[in-house]
Amino acid sequence: MHKEEAQTELGAVRIYKDVIASIVSLAVAEIEGVKRIGGDFRSGILELIGKKSFNAIRVEFDKNNEVRVQIPLIVKYNFNVVEVANKVQENVRSAIERMTNLFVKNIDVNVQAIEA
Amino acid sequence: MRLFVYLGIVFYAFILILIGLVLIIFAFNILKPQDISNLISFVQYSTHSRIIIGLSGLLLILVSISFAQLILGRFQRERTIAFSTSSGEVTIALSAIEDLIKRLSSYLPEIRELRPDVIATKKGIIVDLRVILRSEANIPELTAHLQDITKSKMQEVLGIEEPIIIKIHIAKIVPLEDRDKKKKETEKQEPPIPFSGYTRL
Numbered sequence: 001m002h003k004e005e006a007q008t009e010l011g012a013v014r015i016y017k018d019v020i021a022s023i024v025s026l027a028v029a030e031i032e033g034v035k036r037i038g039g040d041f042r043s044g045i046l047e048l049i050g051k052k053s054f055n056a057i058r059v060e061f062d063k064n065n066e067v068r069v070q071i072p073l074i075v076k077y078n079f080n081v082v083e084v085a086n087k088v089q090e091n092v093r094s095a096i097e098r099m100t101n102l103f104v105k106n107i108d109v110n111v112q113a114i115e116a
Numbered sequence: 117m118r119l120f121v122y123l124g125i126v127f128y129a130f131i132l133i134l135i136g137l138v139l140i141i142f143a144f145n146i147l148k149p150q151d152i153s154n155l156i157s158f159v160q161y162s163t164h165s166r167i168i169i170g171l172s173g174l175l176l177i178l179v180s181i182s183f184a185q186l187i188l189g190r191f192q193r194e195r196t197i198a199f200s201t202s203s204g205e206v207t208i209a210l211s212a213i214e215d216l217i218k219r220l221s222s223y224l225p226e227i228r229e230l231r232p233d234v235i236a237t238k239k240g241i242i243v244d245l246r247v248i249l250r251s252e253a254n255i256p257e258l259t260a261h262l263q264d265i266t267k268s269k270m271q272e273v274l275g276i277e278e279p280i281i282i283k284i285h286i287a288k289i290v291p292l293e294d295r296d297k298k299k300k301e302t303e304k305q306e307p308p309i310p311f312s313g314y315t316r317l
Contacts, residue, residue, distance in 0.1 A: 069204075077219060081208055082199060082275040089203035106204040110196075114215045114273075 015100055017059040024057050024069055027095035031087045033079030038072030038112035066105035067096060073109055077116045085109040124183040197236050197276065208274060210234040216273060217243065220265055226253035227262070228290055240279035241270070248288045259284045 028034055040056045058070040069092060075084050089107045096104050141147045159165045196207040214232045221230040229248035234241060243266060249258070263282045270280055 075212070077216070079273070080275055081212070081273055082206065085199075085206040086201060086203075089201060089206075093203055104203075108204045109206045111206070111208040111212050113209065113212045114219075116219070 015102070017061075018055070020059045020067060020069070020096060020100065020102075021055045021057040023095050023099055024059070024071060024092050025055060027092045028071060028073070028088055031084060031091055033076050033084035034088065035074040035076045035115045038074050038110070040072060062105065064103075066103050068106045068108075069096075069104065070108045070110065073111050074113045074115050075111055077114050081111050081114070085111060121186065124179075124186075127179070128183075197241070197274075210236060213241075213243075213270065213274065216269065217245070217266055220262070220269060223265060224258065224262065226250050226258055240281055241276065243270075243280060243282045245282065245284045246287050247284060248290060249286055251289055251291050253289075255286065259286075 025037060028037055038056060056072050060068045062068065071088065071092070073085070073088065075081050088109055092107050093104045096102060138147070159169055195210050197210065197213075198208075199206045213234045217232040217234070218230055221227040226249055227247055228250050231246040233244040233246070235244070236242075245262065245266070247259075247262070249255070262284060266282050267280050270276065
């Protein structure tokens, strides 16, 4: 539940990692060719105990307030994987920068599977 | 690095053999519980031997952790293909490529089962295809076609430029099932064209 804090004249604005993950998730879903967001070991375990909404997207902030995102992805069959991954990276970058004013350093996409 | 892996394997084999030998000796009643008890009390008696035992335990834990990390890290690295883009890194799991190749069998009715194994090496991407064929398939033609479509599909979907080496292993040839035979027979019997016997005057 780590958060990014920005100080304004009226007070502090904190953006939680989960908020960034939600923005990423919505931006990913907009891209044609994306079947769904993949999972990891932790999300698999949490899904087993019924926590289905757990996001496997990893968000990290570095010392310079830059964001690093890791997205596990399942791509639809018959789509160019690299093109889809590039579109995802571009859309995620623009969505985060537009909605949070944070600078995105890296967006790593891990294509886990291809499904019909 | 390879030497370290080799030493690790030898080390673990040695430990397991040692445990096995102790168990066998214990089973034959050569080693008695009293002997083990005496040995443990002897070791515990002296401070020096306790320090040595403790340090050996710590060393064993460190060796195990580093070896596991090395193997798992290597395994993970080998199971993905990575591309760098301006926005970050794109990694594609080799299992995703295997999923893609499996779907190719639907294009070729002669293939009953297709089991791909994809390995990424410095030379390029090696695809091992284990195939089960239906009888009456022309093997040279079919394998050449399978190699072609696998290569073109991988290049089209993944956009990779590395050389792709496709090896095919035909594991089994199974007879045509009744369903397939009927299908083939219906295909052979061309449907009659209505009024084909008549000509225009």
